[in-house]
Amino acid sequence: MNTKAALLNHAETLARTKGFDAFSYADLSREIGIRKASIHYHFPSKADLAAELIARYSQRFFDQLDDLQTESASAAEQLLGYLSIYRNAQADCGQLCLCVAFGAGRDSFGPDVLVRLDRFHRQSIDWLTALFTRAKNDGTISGENTPDIDAKACLALVEGAQLIARASKDPSLFDAAVQSLTNRIPAKETPCD
Amino acid sequence: MNTKAALLNHAETLARTKGFDAFSYADLSREIGIRKASIHYHFPSKADLAAELIARYSQRFFDQLDDLQTESASAAEQLLGYLSIYRNAQADCGQLCLCVAFGAGRDSFGPDVLVRLDRFHRQSIDWLTALFTRAKNDGTISGENTPDIDAKACLALVEGAQLIARASKDPSLFDAAVQSLTNRIPAKETPCD
DNA sequence: TTCGATCACCCTACTAGTAGGTAGGTATGA
């Protein structure tokens, strides 16, 4: 396997489980089986690594959202798909959304990372706003809030749920918290015949 | 002022704005005007500091919740009080709830801190569950969820809202997110005559 | 009331270990 890709994979896992500042090039070098100095060949500074990590993560994340959207899915189905992205990450060794992990240690990052972090949140809210707007039309998610409020609340909910579930080492806490959202999806008319 | 108290205050601010691992005894010593070694007199190890910080924070936090409860306040009023605790912290230089900050860097803490962290979340959920149970009776908060679900969702929402508002340096994001909750408080019957 | 001991509190000076990062060399394959 490509060494650089392996480095990114390991670094992402470490950043999402321990935090970006909580692992060192030395840690990384031990796990990959490459000398510490060689990592600097691929990522001259740790800031470079952070920038590539968040770029790659955002790309992958919004590609997944695109996949949810292109199918002729209902708003409710899209929402469930969105939630499952966070849920899967959470269930997988308590990994946080990379942008939650980065957001917590905000101050140690340069402007390039901060810009991407901000963009991630804005893009998420935009996507969710479109989702809840659609829900107003197709009626697959109940509720009285404006799509904008719903979107921001939804983002806060999944990120917060991930955080408290991880802190308590109890993945079911995530499910319970987001149930406040899934409860708003009316049971389907039983698909008879 | 008491040096130890000053140390705790500064350490708490730093932990809540930058993260617990992101400040050193050297940073602390500069701000307090005391030598680094002298801090070890008050807190032999940084783990001791962490333990005292979270103990003090939890105490203060639940004292505030007690104050909300002893008054003959409606569930809605209690909820607004609860939200304002998080909101004020957020508005104040983007401080996180200490337990959010600690939760993010979970792995670097010893079992004593982790136990207190877990207890904080459980206690919060218990308090909120009681609140939403009360709401079922006094009708000051609408909604169909069970109090348990509402409680867990509420905790996730405020912690997540704090996080994204801070990451985007936009306090209004917090308000927008929690509006999904406050919208559930029906406008009071206009108090005529 | 003063002497001496004790204590809280802070200091200088140091340790071992780790962080990110660099200089310069080497093997390999196009």
Place this chain on the structure above:
DNA sequence: TCATACCTACCTACTAGTAGGGTGATCGAA
């Protein structure tokens, strides 16, 4: 012959933490 990808060996800056000494307040006893 040149770039890629790795290496050894090193650097400086900083981390938490320790050893041991100084100072001033407090307090009990002569």
